[in-house]
Amino acid sequence: MSSQFSTTGAENGSQPRYAAIKAHIRAQIESGEWPAHFRVPSENQLAQDFNVSRMTARRALSELTDEGVLIRSQGLGTFVAEPVPAGSLLEVRNIADEVAARGHSYSNRILKLEQTTASTEVAVALGLTEGSAVFHSIIVHLDNGLPIQFEERYTNPTLVPEYLQQDFSTATPNEYLTRVAPLTEVDTTVEAIGADDTVGSALEIQPGTACLQIWRRTKSSAGTVSFARLVHPGNRYRLGAQLRF
Amino acid sequence: MSSQFSTTGAENGSQPRYAAIKAHIRAQIESGEWPAHFRVPSENQLAQDFNVSRMTARRALSELTDEGVLIRSQGLGTFVAEPVPAGSLLEVRNIADEVAARGHSYSNRILKLEQTTASTEVAVALGLTEGSAVFHSIIVHLDNGLPIQFEERYTNPTLVPEYLQQDFSTATPNEYLTRVAPLTEVDTTVEAIGADDTVGSALEIQPGTACLQIWRRTKSSAGTVSFARLVHPGNRYRLGAQLRF
DNA sequence: TGTACATTCTTGTATATACAAGTTTGTTGA
DNA sequence: TCAACAAACTTGTATATACAAGAATGTACA
Known part of the structure; x- marks a missing residue:
């Protein structure tokens, strides 16, 4: 019940793990790999892919949502937001x-x-x-x-x-x-x-x-x-x- | 270990618990009770006062920080931010x-x-x-x-x-x-x-x-x-x- | 045929826990 | 006197878990 608590802090290159997930998602979007309205992997999927807990994956998605990069919808999923319209x-x-x-x-x-x-x-x-x-x-x-x-x-x-x-x-x-x-x-x-x-x-x-x-x-x-x-x-x-x- | 999980969801008046804490803090600030630079109660203190877990209290403080209402500093505490300077x-x-x-x-x-x-x-x-x-x-x-x-x-x-x-x-x-x-x-x-x-x-x-x-x-x-x-x-x-x- | 229900996804809220790391304060000892 | 250390706070990161609630899909039954 308290076995593999490898956990915490600055592990390899100092940045927190959720930041790495955020960077990855940003990169996919900026490269065009994930266009607007693209469905981003779910929290559970990301947690598995990056070998983190769901809450950590969730943090990455939540922060990107706050920053206007993603849009989330309960029951549906998380999607790439449309870029800000040109002025x-x-x-x-x-x-x-x-x-x-x-x-x-x-x-x-x-x-x-x-x-x-x-x-x-x-x-x-x-x-x-x-x-x-x-x-x-x-x-x-x-x-x-x-x-x-x-x-x-x-x-x-x-x-x-x-x-x-x-x-x-x-x-x-x-x-x-x-x-x-x-x-x-x-x-x-x-x-x-x-x-x-x-x-x-x-x-x-x-x-x-x-x-x-x-x-x-x-x-x-x-x-x-x-x-x-x-x-x-x-x-x-x-x-x-x-x-x- | 899994005893008082009263937990979750819409309990009394539909709004989540962290929202109630946010509202309380906002009220204190808007009433002038907590002026700029005032030190807000710590996560643990709020958790105790509102009878929630530290993570829930933390969420309230984090969101208010994102909204520019509070300023946090590791090791020091959480403080009321200065109002936006007039233009x-x-x-x-x-x-x-x-x-x-x-x-x-x-x-x-x-x-x-x-x-x-x-x-x-x-x-x-x-x-x-x-x-x-x-x-x-x-x-x-x-x-x-x-x-x-x-x-x-x-x-x-x-x-x-x-x-x-x-x-x-x-x-x-x-x-x-x-x-x-x-x-x-x-x-x-x-x-x-x-x-x-x-x-x-x-x-x-x-x-x-x-x-x-x-x-x-x-x-x-x-x-x-x-x-x-x-x-x-x-x-x-x-x-x-x-x-x- | 079609409605009602259960299943299975998804995100959302909440807790308890563990440890890292920054800051202040007090205490010990040279 | 003062430097070094320990203790006691603070916030920050991360996990594991539980249940709520929305949305889609399949299935059983009338």
């Missing part, structure tokens, strides 16, 4: 078009679509008086079923009165707005943030995960049209920007 | 000043300071011919000893011939360059990336961790001065930007 420019582009350009299927989830009253912050951003009516929408955009953008948007009802009646499952807010109110100016702020609970659950990521957050205020000739907050999970999306001072 | 604007500001403004101590590590020949990409960016001499520097900037920026920079030697002789432990490259060659224009590109091995080890983070990467080309009246790549660990730094189209 789009930080211009006023449509997220649905970006997804389509990658040959992926676009979909969204409308979490909120309502009329509320403007807070101080929102009123200032939209050039309205505090307490006046504004449209408020929260939509999650998905790439092949995976959330890639959390969009919270406040829209000026005097400029776009029919906003709430739109069918955003076919045309995104951005697409609709640029059609009915051509843009003349865009104010953008970019920051890296850790996801809060709301964003985390919407994007199906751990709270605290680093995300790219973009505040965008779009203006047309008639005034400020819309004020949006776009949050991208850092490990599922890349975004490039060209800015000049 | 600075995405303008041409000095990282040393930003750190000082937070009341933290600034330091840096010079990983490379050399003269090389320009690759195609670098030559185009600096407006030089391929193969001509350029200065190349890699510096890691630290906030209270913690790496917050990886700076890789190519500098035009015809405009700033004394670059390599500078003492960058007292004045950062950015600080020095803006002094000797006043900026007239700045080209910036922002993206969220996963850290590669080089950046990861320099910033002391796991490869794959989401980071904010900024490409910056600074110009003076005489031409393009410098071409820099700045990488910030997403969970240790926030960065705001104001951009206009």
Whole structure:
């Protein structure tokens, strides 16, 4: 019962055993041997192959999952994750078009679509008086079923009165707005943030995960049209920007 | 030997036991009960308090460490991490000043300071011919000893011939360059990336961790001065930007 | 034919144990 | 006084085991 406890510590070349398993899996993926969606050997199989316990093999798989390299599913197995999608420019582009350009299927989830009253912050951003009516929408955009953008948007009802009646499952807010109110100016702020609970659950990521957050205020000739907050999970999306001072 | 295996699964309220421990620790931190640098109870202590095994308590601490909430140190203990520093604007500001403004101590590590020949990409960016001499520097900037920026920079030697002789432990490259060659224009590109091995080890983070990467080309009246790549660990730094189209 | 059940995979949670290794603190002895 | 050592903590790695729970597949029975 306590016989072959060869176990522990730095055995041959100093690195822990689970690291060797991780390195092996990474190598297979990077060499192309194991493509995206490839089914990785099970915990038991790896344990046997590397002559370690299941818990050690499990650690390798778990850490690679945390790092976004693998995807695990109880009862099914462990699979190679798709590489992070290559970025789009930080211009006023449509997220649905970006997804389509990658040959992926676009979909969204409308979490909120309502009329509320403007807070101080929102009123200032939209050039309205505090307490006046504004449209408020929260939509999650998905790439092949995976959330890639959390969009919270406040829209000026005097400029776009029919906003709430739109069918955003076919045309995104951005697409609709640029059609009915051509843009003349865009104010953008970019920051890296850790996801809060709301964003985390919407994007199906751990709270605290680093995300790219973009505040965008779009203006047309008639005034400020819309004020949006776009949050991208850092490990599922890349975004490039060209800015000049 | 196999007596009180009450163990496993969803017992009372469906969530796993380690999650309850995580929630408890988070609550203590968020209530201010456990401030930054506070020493969290040890694995054994938590195991006893929550009546779980050490490995389960350990899991809670490990996950919170991965999430940037705690910092662990072998032999010392587990401590509450500092909250993510509030962001600075995405303008041409000095990282040393930003750190000082937070009341933290600034330091840096010079990983490379050399003269090389320009690759195609670098030559185009600096407006030089391929193969001509350029200065190349890699510096890691630290906030209270913690790496917050990886700076890789190519500098035009015809405009700033004394670059390599500078003492960058007292004045950062950015600080020095803006002094000797006043900026007239700045080209910036922002993206969220996963850290590669080089950046990861320099910033002391796991490869794959989401980071904010900024490409910056600074110009003076005489031409393009410098071409820099700045990488910030997403969970240790926030960065705001104001951009206009 | 088709539904219900058992089997057999998979991953997920949890425990108990063993030892390695880093850090601090106290104690012993030259 | 102070250096060396031992003890008592800490976290880190690794194993063996047990059972829960999800998913697929086969099988038996109505």
